[in-house]
Amino acid sequence: MPGKLYNRLAIVGFGLIGSSLARIAREKGVVGEIVAVDSSEKHRERIAALGLADRVTGDIAEGVAGADLVVFAVPVLAMGEAMAAAAPALAPGATVTDVGSVKGSVAEALKASAPDHVFVIPGHPIAGTEHSGPEAGFAELFDGRWVILTPDEGREDAPYVEATAKLATFWRACRAQVEQMDLKHHDLVLAITSHLPHLIAYNIVGTASDLEGVTEGEVMKYSAGGFRDFTRIAASDPTMWRDVFLHNKEATLDILGRFTEELFVLQRAIRMGDGQQLFDYFTRTRAIRRGIIEAGQDTEAADFGRTPGAARTE
Amino acid sequence: MPGKLYNRLAIVGFGLIGSSLARIAREKGVVGEIVAVDSSEKHRERIAALGLADRVTGDIAEGVAGADLVVFAVPVLAMGEAMAAAAPALAPGATVTDVGSVKGSVAEALKASAPDHVFVIPGHPIAGTEHSGPEAGFAELFDGRWVILTPDEGREDAPYVEATAKLATFWRACRAQVEQMDLKHHDLVLAITSHLPHLIAYNIVGTASDLEGVTEGEVMKYSAGGFRDFTRIAASDPTMWRDVFLHNKEATLDILGRFTEELFVLQRAIRMGDGQQLFDYFTRTRAIRRGIIEAGQDTEAADFGRTPGAARTE
Numbered sequence: 354m355p356g357k358l359y360n361r362l363a364i365v366g367f368g369l370i371g372s373s374l375a376r377i378a379r380e381k382g383v384v385g386e387i388v389a390v391d392s393s394e395k396h397r398e399r400i401a402a403l404g405l406a407d408r409v410t411g412d413i414a415e416g417v418a419g420a421d422l423v424v425f426a427v428p429v430l431a432m433g434e435a436m437a438a439a440a441p442a443l444a445p446g447a448t449v450t451d452v453g454s455v456k457g458s459v460a461e462a463l464k465a466s467a468p469d470h471v472f473v474i475p476g477h478p479i480a481g482t483e484h485s486g487p488e489a490g491f492a493e494l495f496d497g498r499w500v501i502l503t504p505d506e507g508r509e510d511a512p513y514v515e516a517t518a519k520l521a522t523f524w525r526a527c528r529a530q531v532e533q534m535d536l537k538h539h540d541l542v543l544a545i546t547s548h549l550p551h552l553i554a555y556n557i558v559g560t561a562s563d564l565e566g567v568t569e570g571e572v573m574k575y576s577a578g579g580f581r582d583f584t585r586i587a588a589s590d591p592t593m594w595r596d597v598f599l600h601n602k603e604a605t606l607d608i609l610g611r612f613t614e615e616l617f618v619l620q621r622a623i624r625m626g627d628g629q630q631l632f633d634y635f636t637r638t639r640a641i642r643r644g645i646i647e648a649g650q651d652t653e654a655a656d657f658g659r660t661p662g663a664a665r666t667e
Numbered sequence: 668m669p670g671k672l673y674n675r676l677a678i679v680g681f682g683l684i685g686s687s688l689a690r691i692a693r694e695k696g697v698v699g700e701i702v703a704v705d706s707s708e709k710h711r712e713r714i715a716a717l718g719l720a721d722r723v724t725g726d727i728a729e730g731v732a733g734a735d736l737v738v739f740a741v742p743v744l745a746m747g748e749a750m751a752a753a754a755p756a757l758a759p760g761a762t763v764t765d766v767g768s769v770k771g772s773v774a775e776a777l778k779a780s781a782p783d784h785v786f787v788i789p790g791h792p793i794a795g796t797e798h799s800g801p802e803a804g805f806a807e808l809f810d811g812r813w814v815i816l817t818p819d820e821g822r823e824d825a826p827y828v829e830a831t832a833k834l835a836t837f838w839r840a841c842r843a844q845v846e847q848m849d850l851k852h853h854d855l856v857l858a859i860t861s862h863l864p865h866l867i868a869y870n871i872v873g874t875a876s877d878l879e880g881v882t883e884g885e886v887m888k889y890s891a892g893g894f895r896d897f898t899r900i901a902a903s904d905p906t907m908w909r910d911v912f913l914h915n916k917e918a919t920l921d922i923l924g925r926f927t928e929e930l931f932v933l934q935r936a937i938r939m940g941d942g943q944q945l946f947d948y949f950t951r952t953r954a955i956r957r958g959i960i961e962a963g964q965d966t967e968a969a970d971f972g973r974t975p976g977a978a979r980t981e
C-alpha cells in the first residue's frame with residue numbers, strides 16, 4: 354500500500370467523476386488534503402453537507418494554489434477556460450491532469466495556458482454511470498476499470514517520467530488499472546468503445562420517440578425486449594456528450610462511416626432474406642462478449658444481474 | 668390466487684423461455700402436470716436431471732396428447748413444423764399458444780395446420796436474457812414483464828373469448844402483465860422496442876470486431892465506456908434472431924429506414940459543429956429513460972446495479 358502520494362489534491366469540477374475520485378482517494382489515504390472546486394453554488398453546498406472535501410471553493414485559482422496534484426474534471430469544452438483560470442496559481446512541480454473523454458483537443462487546451470513549471474499529463478478514466486453531480490459519485494467507481502494516460506510523446510526528461518509514474522501509482526491506489534497511449538490513438542479507440550455507442554443509443558431512443566403508429570407509452574411498456582439497454586447511456590449528461598462529439602469529430606465520423614457501411618450489409622441481408630449471412634454475423638459477435646467478461650469489464654450475471662434469481666454464471 | 672387453471676401443460680421447446688415458464692407455473696401451482704417436449708437429447712437429459720417437468724419426451728405428438736394448454740417455445744422458423752407434428756394429437760378444446768417474438772408469420776404458421784377443435788391464441792412474453800437452454804431459465808423471468816396476446820380479431824364466439832381470458836389469467840398467475848393487440852401492430856411495436864435494438868447491437872459489435880487501427884483486445888479492455896452495454900444483447904441466440912429478421916422483414920426495414928434518417932441528421936450536426944442541435948437531441952432522450960423506470964421496466968440503480976456501492980435512487 355502506498356502512503357501519502359500527494360500532500361494536496363485539488364479537484365476542479367466535483368461531479369460524478371470528481372467526487373468519486375475524492376471519495377476513493379480519501380478512503381485509501383493517498384493524499385493529505387482534498388480541495389473541491391466547483392462553480393455551482395448548489396454543488397458546493399452538497400459537497401460541504403456530505404463532507405466530501407477538506408475545503409470547498411468556487412474560485413479556481415484559490416482552490417489549486419499549493420496543490421501538488423490538480424485534476425480537471427469539468428466538461429471537455431470547459432477545460433481550456435478552467436486551466437487558464439488556474440494557471441497563475443499553480444505551484445511549481447505540480448502535476449496537472451484531467452478526466453476528459455477526448456484527449457487530443459483537451460491536451461491542447463490544457464497546454465495552451467499551462468506554465469512551464471508544471472507537469473501536464475492528460476488522462477481518462479473509463480468509468481461512469483448515467484447519473485451526474487457530487488451526490489452521484491461513489492468510491493468503487495474505478496474498481497478494476499482502466500485509466501488511460503496520454504503523456505507527451507518523446508518527452509523523456511526524468512522529472513516528467515517520474516511525475517507520470519507517480520500519477521499512475523495514484524490511480525492504481527484508487528483501484529484502477531493504468532495504460533499509456535498516444536492522444537490520437539486514444540481518440541480512435543474511444544470513438545468505437547464509447548463515443549459511437551453513445552451516439553447510436555441517443556439515436557435509437559430519438560427514433561423511438563418520434564414514430565408514427567407507436568406511442569411513447571408503448572415504447573416504454575415493452576422496452577424489456579432490448580430497447581431499455583440503450584436508454585441508460587442515452588440518459589447521460591447532454592453537455593458532456595455534446596462536447597465529446599464536437600471535440601472528437603474526425604474519429605467519430607470515421608467510425609460512424611464504418612458503422613453505416615456494415616448496417617447496409619445487414620439491411621441488404623434482411624431484404625434479400627439471406628439467413629445464412631445473418632446467422633454467421635450474429636455468431637461472430639458472441640465471442641466479443643465473452644472476451645469482455647474474461648477481461649473483467651462486465652458481469653456474466655444474466656440481464657446484468659437486474660433480474661432477481663438470474664445471478665448465474667455459466 | 669387461482670387454483671389449477673389447466674390439468675396438463677405441454678411446453679414444446681424447453682429453452683430459456685419454456686423452462687422459465689415451467690418453473691413459475693409449478694411454483695404457483697396453476698397446472699396439474701407439466702410435460703416437456705424437446706428435440707435435443709442433451710436438453711432432455713438436463714430437464715430430467717433438474718426435475719423441471721413431470722414427463723420429458725422428444726416426440727411432439729406424444730407430448731401434447733391430452734394437454735389442455737400447449738405452448739410452443741421453439742424458434743420462430745420452427746413453429747409451423749412443430750405445429751404440424753402436434754396437430755393430429757391435439758385434444759379438442761385445448762388452448763394452443765406460443766412465445767415467438769414475431770406474431771404475423773407465426774400466427775399464420777400455427778393456424779396452417781391447427782385443427783378446428785383447438786383455440787389458437789398467439790402470444791409473446793417480452794422477457795429474456797442473453798443466455799439459452801433449459802438451465803438458463805428461472806421462475807422470476809416474467810415478474811412484472813408484459814405478455815402480448817394476439818387473438819383473432821373480430822372473433823367473438825364465447826368459447827374463444829373465454830379461452831383467451833383464461834390464458835391471460837394463467838400468465839398473470841405467472842406474475843406477468845397482459846395486453847392484447849393485433850398481430851400487425853405487435854410486429855411494428857416490437858420492431859422498435861426489440862428487433863431494431865438487437866440489429867444495431869449486433870452491428871456495432873460487428874463494426875468493432877473488424878476495425879483497422881484498433882485491436883479486439885483494446886475494444887474489450889475499454890468497453891466500460893458504453894460499448895459493453897451493446898454486447899449483452901449482441902450475445903443473444905443467433906438462430907432466434909436470424910428468424911426474427913427473416914419473419915419481420917417489412918417492419919424492421921421500415922424502422923431501420925427511420926433510424927438511418929435520424930442518424931444522418933446527427934452525423935450532419937457533428938460535421939457542421941452544431942452543438943445546440945446535439946444538446947437538444949440528447950436532452951429529449953432523457954425523458955424516455957425516466958418513463959421506462961416509472962413503468963417498472965428497468966432499475967434506477969446506476970449502471971444497472973452492476974457496480975457495487977452504486978445502488979442508489981434519485
